Amino acid sequence: MGSRYVSESGFYMTSFAATIFIASLVTIGVLLVTSVVSLAVMLQSCENKSKGVVATIDKANDNHHYCEILALHGELNGLKPDNVPPLCRNLAVQYIETGGYTRDLDFVMRMIENFFDTVSPxxxxxxxxxxxxxxxxxxxxxxxxxxxxxxxxxxxxxxxxLLSRKHENQRHVTIKHLNSIGFDGWSSLIMRSDLEMEMETREYFCRRRTEMTEQGNEIMSVISSQMDALMGLSLGIRLFKLPNPLYYNFENNHESRIHGLVQSEN
Structure with missing residues (x-):
């Protein structure tokens, strides 16, 4: 006969049943430990993913602020688009394609309209x-x-x-472009001579504004997307700085359009 175990309460158990009972307890214990370990791993994984998201956001913010600072100093010093890091060029393209540029431009144009609602020529x-x-x-x-x-x-x-940094020899095609997009009724279009092409653009703009005031014009406002036109003497009463995605090279787009207009004339 097999061995029997009896508890103080009078419960009898064979050795085989006791073995199964103990094995079950061990199995349950192992499962509990495994569950705890799995839960800990899952929690650690979630924490790591959360840290990864935060790190990504922080990195994106750092890139944005870096490019903003670069834009400010780039405009102050006449930085060309070709000198801008690819990272900032990509952010500038996103700024335009996601509607940020259009939104900011609208804000500034409203400021201009509000100001001129308060004054008269x-x-x-x-x-x-x-x-x-x-x-x-x-x-x-x-x-x-x-x-x-x-x-x-x-x-x-x-x-x-109207002011332009372009050479005087592009006057005809520039006027044609202005007419094609609906800009008419302007008083004059100022473009650069051979001598002025050798000047810094801020010097060129300052010189032309001074000439205007000496000829009897009163400058009420200067509107530009670039800092070189908003520096120096004879700036008038109010300056308006339009948003400028410094890194998005509009020059290439402009030159291609000018080239197309020239070709259409030939």
Whole structure:
């Protein structure tokens, strides 16, 4: 006969049953330990993933702030798009394609419209608004919004003087481009001579503004997306800085359009 075990309560158990009972307890213990270990691993994995997401967000924010600082100093020092790191060029493209540029441009154009709702040109027609047309009139996201404000200024009787960094030999094709996108009624278009092409752009703009004031014009405002047109003497009453995705090379787009216009004339 097999061995029997009896407890104080009178419960009898064979050795075989006792073995199975103990084995079951061991199995349950192993399962509990395994579950605890698995749960700990899962929690650690979730924590690591969370840290990874936070690190990614922090990295993206760092890149954004870095490119913002670079943009500011790039504009102050005339940094060319070719000198900009690829990272910032990519962010600039995203800034345009996701609607950030259009949104910021609209904010500034509203500021311009609100300001000019509070002032009026004099009757002698010498009060001028200077508009830097480079960049803002060659990018599709900006043309229509700028045109809206331009039309309002023109209807109120302001003398609209357009500024460009381009050489005088591009005057005809530039005027054709302006007409094609609806910009008409301006007073004059200022472009650079051979001598002025050798100057720094900020010196060129300053020189031309000084000439305007000496000729009797009163500069009310200068509107530009670039800092070189907003520095120096004879800047008028109010300056407006339009958003400028420094790293997105509108110049290539502009040159291709100019080339297309020239080809169409031949």
């Amino acid at each position: 004099s009757k002698n027609q010498t009060d001028a608004v200077l508009i830097d047309i480079d960049n803002i009139l060659v990018s599709d996201p900006s043309v229509q919004r700028v045109l809206e404000s331009y039309t309002k200024l023109h209807s109120k009787g302001w003398l609209l003087i």
